[in-house]
Amino acid sequence: MASIHAKLALLPDGWASDVRIGFKGRDIETVDAGIEAGPDDERHDVLLPAMSNLHSHAFQRGMAGLAETRGPTEDNFWSWRTVMYKFALSMNPDQMQAIAAQLYVEMLEAGFSRVGEFHYLHHDRDGRPYADIAEMAVRIVAAAEETGIGLTLLPVFYAHSNFGGLSPTDGQRRFVCNLDSFGRLLDGARHAASRLPGAATGIAPHSLRAVAPEELAALTKLSGEGPIHIHAAEQVKEVEDCISALHRRPVEWLLENAGVDGRWCLIHATHMTQEEARGLARSGAVAGLCPVTEANLGDGFFEAETYLANDGAFGVGSDSNVLIGIRDELRQLEYAQRLARRARNIVAVPGGSTGRRLFDGAIAGGAQALGGRSGLVAGAPADMMTLDRSAVPYVGADQILDHFIFANGIRVGSVWAGGRKLVDGGRHLRREEIAARFRRVMAELVTH
Structure with a gap:
């Protein structure tokens, strides 16, 4: 010993x-x-x-610092996404493994011991599956093995470009599966992860705009007892489009229709009403916050005060991986609240340490979101x-x-x-x- x-x-x-x-x-x-x-x-x-990093897109580490030039009009999340798609279309498996390994080294040096890899770069550059449909998932596992970081692999189901089952765009061709092909990919990812000691596998319906309601129901049956992660309410446009298509806001719809419980992690959940924040907290799910990325993309402010007042669980992730740091994510979470409310020490309980509240919450919520224990x-x-x-x-x-x-x-x-x-x-x-x-x-x- x-x-x-x-x-x-x-x-x-x-x-x-x-x-x-x-x-x-x-x-x-x-x-x-x-x-x-x-x-x-x-x-x-x-x-x-050590802490769990509950949300990462490893391939995006390669474009850190490369999307900070203003375009001819006002930049926003959607213009950034166009740049990201171009970068995603260029990468082969060897390159992605090298980028993921560098990222995981940086995570470990920051104090993250486990990563939730929200993995959706599945197919070859022309959009066709590799001979091993899970080839890119195998490379994520290899990068985790090289570096020693703990891994919860979250293969992403991505089928549509927007609500209403719209066909995917050409820029999304490397991400897209149907339910049958995703089942094979998930089997391959589980097999690859099973060879890595301590690894776990969950499932990640990308978002309500990329996954139709009937597909989400089928996916939750595939998840078994593993974690379920989904992007929700990151952008105002996403909320508006969801209301038009499903007559509910994203978090509201999920709480009413998806059986959200302690296995779930709603990534971002930025644009919630206070009632949604209370409902998400009561569900037992984890709010997967990525404060540095949310600031970098201009997403908005999470409803932290109401959510935490109702004992909501949260953890942090590095998402686009533009900057890797426990302290950076936790500091940005608190500072965003201070700017939104023009006050100080928002997250802390009365008389308590802000740093301790942030750290303890992220340790517990991160472990829950990735299906593990902490402490x-x-x-x-x-x-x-x-x-x-x-x-x-x-x-x-x-x-x-x-x-x-x-x-x-x-x-x-x-x-x-x-x-x-x-x-x-x-x-x-x-x-x-x-x-x-x-x-x-x-x-x-x-x-x-």
Whole structure:
């Protein structure tokens, strides 16, 4: 059994001093507080549970920073999507695996130990399936295996360009399946993921605009007991189109018709009424928030105050992967609320730490959304991270997470995923070789 001793550790019931964590294989076996470090313990200052990144489109990491030039008219989500489609159409399996591996290195270095890969880049560049219909899912699994990150693979069903069953556009040709072909793809994805220790597979109907109601009903039957993730109410136009087609707002329609429960994660849920926010919270589902991407795309503000007041579960994801960071996502979540309401410390409970509320909520909700457990507790995966506060040794336990999220003095040190130490001194153990391949691939993509 390996063991870590921390001067401070964040346990489920709060900060504790002199904590020894014993772990064997992938899981934590023992947690003891108030105990002296032993001769064989690996010693650290601050130990936290690592976090789940509940929403990622790995291939989009390749276009980070490449869509920030203004077009001839006003830019918005839909003009960005056109750029994204062009990039998606250019990538072969080797290139996507290289980009995904680089992304997963960056996630681990940020303190994410598991990723929910909302995977919809399925087919060859001409739109025809590969000989192995799950070829691109196999590459996602390979990238996770290379880097060591935990994986919840979420194959995406995408059939239409908009509400009313409209035919997909040519730019969507790599994404599109019918129910029969998606069933085969899902089987292949499950088989690939089954070879990766600790991996899980769920299902991802892309959105109500891309999935007809009868298709959504069929898909939920395919999901088994796994997670179900869906984009919902990210954009005002999406809400307006949904009202025109289904006579309900997206979140409202899902709550009334889809049997939304604790297996579900509604990604973004940006444009909700207060009643929808209360209903989503009561459902037990997770709101999958991607604050950096939502800001980058100009999506809008999540109804956090009402949702959290009703004990709604939430987690964070990096979505378009324009920037990777736990602190960045959590800070942006709080700052968006401050700007919307012209107030401070919106997410915190009265008298409580904003950083702690953000971190605890995202740890619990992220694990739920990806079908796992979280926390420094016996039986949970040994997914852990250390913080280096040597630059600010005066910061005490009650302010550590506030400082980590909102200031600059505290950094991620080491990260374990499934009991394997993958990041040391803030750097992934395979960073150099994976980054070198990524640079070669990006040079190919941006010059063609």
